[in-house]
Amino acid sequence: MVFRDKGDAVVLKNSICIASxxxxxxDYYMLSYSVNNxxxxxxxxxxxxxxxxxxxxKIELVNNADYGLVYTINGRNYRFEFNIDVNGKITNTYSKS
Incomplete structure (x- = not known):
């Protein structure tokens, strides 16, 4: 599966809500992060x-990490990337404009 389309989500400290x-x-999602490559x-x-x-x-996120979320909604594949810095500030790095 290819996940090129820019996705969108709201990131909180203990959850990620995919825009819908x-x-x-x-139908599908996978979250990974830089701490474990x-x-x-x-x-x-x-x-x-x-x-x-x-x-x-629902997932507890850690500071000082880059995250990659890929998901399929309505049969379309999306990618959403974000960073949580050492102070807990969340920055979207690849989201729908």
Missing amino acids: ESGDVL YHPPLIMEDDIAKKYPNTCI
Whole structure:
């Protein structure tokens, strides 16, 4: 699978909520981070059919790390990347404009 389209999400300290709207279905996601060189993934779910508004991923994120989230919603593949600096500030590095 190729994940080139820019995705969008809201990142909080203990969850990531993938941007979605009524009628959207989240089929797959995989979150990885730089602390372990992006492998293995921190969390992944496939064939899940989570419907809007249930598109949040509960996970405790750590500071001083780059994260990569790939996901499939409504059959389209997206990529969303972000960073959490040493002070806990979250910065989107590749998101939908």
